Amino acid sequence: MAKLSILIFILAIIIASIHAVPFNFNKLNNRDGDGKIITVVSEDEFCGFLPKTAGQDIGSSEDDAVTFCRNIPTANAPGAQQYPPGFILSAHFYKDDANGFVQVTGRLDNSIYVDPSDGGGQYDIKAPGGASCFGFSRFVSLVEPNNGLYCIRCCNDKKNCPMGKSTDGCEAVIPGDYS
Numbered sequence: 001m002a003k004l005s006i007l008i009f010i011l012a013i014i015i016a017s018i019h020a021v022p023f024n025f026n027k028l029n030n031r032d033g034d035g036k037i038i039t040v041v042s043e044d045e046f047c048g049f050l051p052k053t054a055g056q057d058i059g060s061s062e063d064d065a066v067t068f069c070r071n072i073p074t075a076n077a078p079g080a081q082q083y084p085p086g087f088i089l090s091a092h093f094y095k096d097d098a099n100g101f102v103q104v105t106g107r108l109d110n111s112i113y114v115d116p117s118d119g120g121g122q123y124d125i126k127a128p129g130g131a132s133c134f135g136f137s138r139f140v141s142l143v144e145p146n147n148g149l150y151c152i153r154c155c156n157d158k159k160n161c162p163m164g165k166s167t168d169g170c171e172a173v174i175p176g177d178y179s
Contacts, residue, residue: 035066038141039076039134040102040154043091046070047077048141048152049123049131054113058121058143065128076134087112089148092177101136101155105176110145120144122166122173142170149178 038047047069051061067080070088074080090106110116123141125131133139133154138161141152151170155161165173 034130035077035079035081036128036130037077037080037132037134038067038139038152038154039069039074040093040104040152041074041076043093043104044071045074045076046091046093046104046152047074047080048143048150049128050083050113050143055115057115057118058145059119062121062123062127063129065123065131084113088150090179092179094176096160099155099160100157101153101160103151103153103174103176105149105151105170105174105178107148107178108143108145108150110148114143114145116145118145120146120166120169122163124161124163126163140173142166142173144170151176151178 038049040046047067049065050068051058052064052066067077068083069077069080070083070091072080072082086109088106089109092105093102095102120143123131125138136154137156138158139152139154140161140163143150147169149170151174153161153174162173171178
């Protein structure tokens, strides 16, 4: 009787594995190409969020922004678009191994794609929904068209990615080189 129970159990496992829904490994770190992954690798390879429509203000796009990259394609951000030509004026990469974060800071041309009078806003792990930074558990990113600044930091520790301080601006939230 025990042998029959074992045989039935093994048969049940085989049948279940044949009919099982395969696990989607692309869902790990949101790699399904839906344009919700950013990355910071270098001055030339980084991606951040912008509104999906040109001229839309940053604050109203926080829930449905899309990924734009300095250079594409990049394997770390499937489904991303390329920043409009001339939009990124400068990019300064910084990696802090001791504190476990990477960042890029710089200037943008506020006459391209964004409303130059927009005071800006913040993107992070809460908005847009499903957003992530490749290889990290957290990120914070601000875009300030009125000041011509942007900043992106990816990290694993909450203290290194201060969210909820968007009104403080890039230079306060993510200190760095904005020349």
